[in-house]
Amino acid sequence: MGYNTKISDAEQLQYIFNDYKNGIEHGVLVANLTYQLAKRMGLNEEECYELKIAGMMHDIGKLKLSEYLYGRNSVELSVEEMKYMRMHSKISFDVLKNYEYSDNIMKVVLWHHECYDGSGYPDNLKGTGIPLGARILKVADEFAALISDRPYRKAFDVDTAVNILIEEIKNLDMKVFIEFQRMIHEEETFEIIRNSKIDLDSLTLEDILSFAD
Numbered sequence: 001m002g003y004n005t006k007i008s009d010a011e012q013l014q015y016i017f018n019d020y021k022n023g024i025e026h027g028v029l030v031a032n033l034t035y036q037l038a039k040r041m042g043l044n045e046e047e048c049y050e051l052k053i054a055g056m057m058h059d060i061g062k063l064k065l066s067e068y069l070y071g072r073n074s075v076e077l078s079v080e081e082m083k084y085m086r087m088h089s090k091i092s093f094d095v096l097k098n099y100e101y102s103d104n105i106m107k108v109v110l111w112h113h114e115c116y117d118g119s120g121y122p123d124n125l126k127g128t129g130i131p132l133g134a135r136i137l138k139v140a141d142e143f144a145a146l147i148s149d150r151p152y153r154k155a156f157d158v159d160t161a162v163n164i165l166i167e168e169i170k171n172l173d174m175k176v177f178i179e180f181q182r183m184i185h186e187e188e189t190f191e192i193i194r195n196s197k198i199d200l201d202s203l204t205l206e207d208i209l210s211f212a213d
Contacts (some may be wrong), residue, residue, distance in 0.1 A: 031055035033140035061091030115171040135173040
């Protein structure tokens, strides 16, 4: 798949810039929630830390898709847009192959959109065939997305977000989700959510473009 590296339209470039900022904000929240949930699931410190890294990096592939999907403001994606969007976990995996991340991090990034009932992507893995880390990240990722503003909707409150996840429980590992439910209403978790909000207002378009120099 080829990418147009010469972006001349200022509005399109601004959308892509916003995607970068939103990606960073989402990654921080997912990373912190994933780390906490992994601890509660009994993983050791090294495994929890690796999942934190995976949480931060899991959507890096979406940034490469920004110029194809920029400006979307509807929950409904076209067939073509959905095809591209479903490529993002594999693109993230391919990007991270250029660096020295562990096999565990790589597998979690690749398979964080696999569903427990086998309906996910990119490989239609099912049940415990999905690495535990990916099952943990999936819960944290979906919850973080629900409690964040999107171009097509405002953020849901915590209770509504949990209820939406319950409606889609077939996609999730029940044991992981039950532990998540215990965790999410604790004050420590609210503190994690508050502390995950970072100020990117000072980050400019020029800053983003300088990363590619």
